[in-house]
Amino acid sequence: MQSKRKIRVLIAKPGLDSHDRGAKVVARALRDAGMEVIYTGLRQTPEQIVETALQEDVDVIGLSILSGAHRALFPRIMELLKEKGLTEVMVFAGGIIPDEDVPEMKKLGIKEIFGPGTPTEKIIEFVLQNMPKKA
Template sequence: MVPIPRKIRVLIAKPGLDGHDRGAKVVARALRDAGMEVIYTGLRQMPEDIVEAAIQEDVDAIGLSSLSGAHMTLFPEVVRLLKKRGSGEIVVVGGGIIPADDIPKLKRAGIKAVFGPGTPLGEIVSFFKKAGKGA
C-alpha cells in the first residue's frame, strides 16, 4: 500500500480589526486550487485566536493578511505566541499593504516572507508548497 501523501495544511488569517479580505480570500482559493487544505479564519482574529486555530488544525503554515497598518504589532506577536506554545516550526508569512522599510524588520521577527501588492499567485503557491514539504 502506498501511503496517501498528506495534504499541505495552511491557515489564512486576518489579524486585528482590518476588514479588507479580498486578498486573503483570493490567496486562500489559489492555495486550495493548488491542492492544499486551507482553513480561513475570517475577520477580526486576535493573535491568540490565530495561534490556537493553527495548533488545533495542525497546519504547516500560516498566512497573515493586513492592510490596515497594524502588521508591525500583530505579525510578530503571532510568531512569539507560536514559539511560546512550542509550535515554532509552523511557518508564518505575511501579506498586504506593508511599507518596504518594515519588511526586514518583520523578517528579523520571524516572518519568513512578505508578499506585497502585485505578487503573482504562483509565487505564493510555490512558497507554501516548499514550506509544507519542510514541515
C-alpha cells in the same frame, strides 16, 4: 505505508481591518493548487490565530493585514507560536506592509512578505518550496 497528507494552510486576518479580498483570493488559489486551506474570517486576535493553528494542525500560516497594525500584531503572533511550541510552522504575510518594515518582520521569523500585485502563482510556488519538513 504513509499516505501523502495535503499541505494544511491557515489564512488569517489579524487586526480590525476588513480588507479580505486578497486573503480570500489567496485562500482560493492555494486550495485550487491542492492544499487544505482554513480561513479564519476577519478580526482575529493573535491568541485566536495561534489557537486555530494549533487545533487545525497546520503546516503554514498566511497572515493578511492592510491596516498598518502589523508592527503591533505580528510580533505578538510570532511570540505566541513560540510559546505553544509551533516553531515548525512556516509563516508568510501579505497586504500593505511598507518595504522598510520588511527586514524587521523577517527578523521575527516571518519567511516572506508579499506586497500588492503579487501573482498567486508566486505564492503557491513559495509555499511548495518552503514547506516545513514534518518529523
